[in-house]
Amino acid sequence: MSRVKDSIYGILQGRFLTDDSSFNNWRILIFVVALLLIMISSSHSLDAKVVKIAELNKMKREFRAEDFDTSTELTRMKLESNIRKRVKSKGLFPAEKPPQKIKVTTNKE
Template identity: 60%
Template sequence: MSKVKKGIYSFLRGSFLTDESALKNWKVIFFIVFLLLIMITSAHNADKKVIKITELNKFKRELRAESLDTETILTRMEMESSIRRNAKERGLFPSETPPKKIKVTIKK
């Protein structure tokens, strides 16, 4: 067997894990597995944050729409015609006499 075939065959058999220098290989394998676990955890955390951001943006849009609706209703309620109509329903009418200015003089 050639040297390349022998190396591939020993790799496929897993002899690099059972040889005398296997402790060094196991350390590297554990380190790589540890890094992979950290990477997977951080990817899951990033996905959770993206989902949370999406939910918050949706909630923000809903609140903004509600705010605009409330502002429109308030603007309609503040219109003079609306105020006159509501006052008329309660039995209030505009004054027929104009208001008078009151002057206060202080004598010393």
């Protein structure tokens, strides 16, 4: 049991970094630290992309609502009753008699 206790104390005191065979331990630690830095960096990059996607989705919903409002307004402007109101001020009124079709006949000689 004392052997396990000594090894735990050795790890806590950092003897594995100062021993003669510590070069291998340093290489592993540097590799692990590099992996951790890469992981943290990719995590931050992913978070930034998620925020950007959320902003773009919000803008998309706003543009879709604006498009719907604009098309509704355009449809209302095209209604015959709306057009009659707008041209009434200019003195134009709908015809009382329906239009007649004009037929042109040509004689071949």
